Amino acid sequence: MPEKTYQIGVEATMEVIGGKWKSIILCHLRLKPMRTSELERAIPQISQKMLVQQLRELEAANIVQRHVYQEVPPRVDYRLTDYGHSLSGVLHQLCVWGEENIDLRREQGEAITLLHRDDL
Amino acid sequence: MPEKTYQIGVEATMEVIGGKWKSIILCHLRLKPMRTSELERAIPQISQKMLVQQLRELEAANIVQRHVYQEVPPRVDYRLTDYGHSLSGVLHQLCVWGEENIDLRREQGEAITLLHRDDL
DNA sequence: TGGTATACCCACTAAAAAGTAAGTATGAAT
DNA sequence: ATTCATACTTACTTTTTAGTGGGTATACCA
Numbered sequence: 154m155p156e157k158t159y160q161i162g163v164e165a166t167m168e169v170i171g172g173k174w175k176s177i178i179l180c181h182l183r184l185k186p187m188r189t190s191e192l193e194r195a196i197p198q199i200s201q202k203m204l205v206q207q208l209r210e211l212e213a214a215n216i217v218q219r220h221v222y223q224e225v226p227p228r229v230d231y232r233l234t235d236y237g238h239s240l241s242g243v244l245h246q247l248c249v250w251g252e253e254n255i256d257l258r259r260e261q262g263e264a265i266t267l268l269h270r271d272d273l
Numbered sequence: 274m275p276e277k278t279y280q281i282g283v284e285a286t287m288e289v290i291g292g293k294w295k296s297i298i299l300c301h302l303r304l305k306p307m308r309t310s311e312l313e314r315a316i317p318q319i320s321q322k323m324l325v326q327q328l329r330e331l332e333a334a335n336i337v338q339r340h341v342y343q344e345v346p347p348r349v350d351y352r353l354t355d356y357g358h359s360l361s362g363v364l365h366q367l368c369v370w371g372e373e374n375i376d377l378r379r380e381q382g383e384a385i386t387l388l389h390r391d392d393l
Numbered sequence: 394t395g396g397t398a399t400a401c402c403c404a405c406t407a408a409a410a411a412g413t414a415a416g417t418a419t420g421a422a423t
Numbered sequence: 424a425t426t427c428a429t430a431c432t433t434a435c436t437t438t439t440t441a442g443t444g445g446g447t448a449t450a451c452c453a
Contacts, residue, residue: 172291266278
């Protein structure tokens with residue numbers, strides 16, 4: 154088995170939260186469990202395919218857990234695992250820095266809007 | 274001018290530190306200014322092209338500053354701007370979580386190594 | 394029997410990111 | 424004139440990531 158090597162810790166973190174969608178999904182799930190349709194509404198630009206695909210990858214990394222209710226019509230939600238919750242501080246900081254960055258850029262005259270703040 | 278809108282702060286953050294290389298470069302520059310050749314040694318997998326390209330993008334975002342010494346042969350280094358330093362906490366957390374993630378995975382039997390720790 | 398609602402899955406295409414290999418520019422030293 | 428060292432730059436190719444449009448399954452309900 155070939156050994157996997159990292160030069161620096163952040164590489165491993167980015168493998169988990171990197172890419173266009175994972176950090177966004179996780180920032181939402183950090184606040185509460187959400188079902189597929191809720192996530193689609195919260196992240197309107199994402200396609201169904203990408204949402205499911207990213208959730209599967211986060212499941213495989215043991216960051217989120219898929220929870221199936223035994224109901225009809227089907228009902229599923231996704232929530233952070235205990236391990237996923239260990240990312241909570243990182244995720245929150247990522248949100249906050251972005252909010253500050255947006256504020257600053259707007260103060261400097263850029264036409265830029267943030268729709269939802271992660272006020273915690 | 275079309276208004277740029279973000280749904281959530283983390284989107285703006287990832288625009289700055291996302292991609293395969295930026296967070297790695299920034300984690301190095303967080304600790305000290307470094308010249309091109311030093312960065313190449315610190316990040317052996319990166320190509321020259323990607324290194325320069327990512328540095329240019331970080332410059333454009335006002336996160337790093339290019340510093341030219343008036344010498345021959347040429348000598349240039351890159352360092353975080355004051356604004357770039359505002360990312361320091363985030364970057365450090367990204368490193369630390371990754372280190373913990375790697376430790377955990379090794380404890381669970383995965384063949385995995387971290388070469389350099391970000392001990393601060 | 395057909396419509397509703399949810400949560401998918403798949404094949405195909407398009408776009409973005411990254412990799413490779415070569416070349417340019419400067420000026421000093423030999 | 425040639426070589427050296429550094430820091431790029433460019434053209435081209437490959438790989439990875441993401442988007443589109445369709446289809447499936449379940450069981451209730453009219």
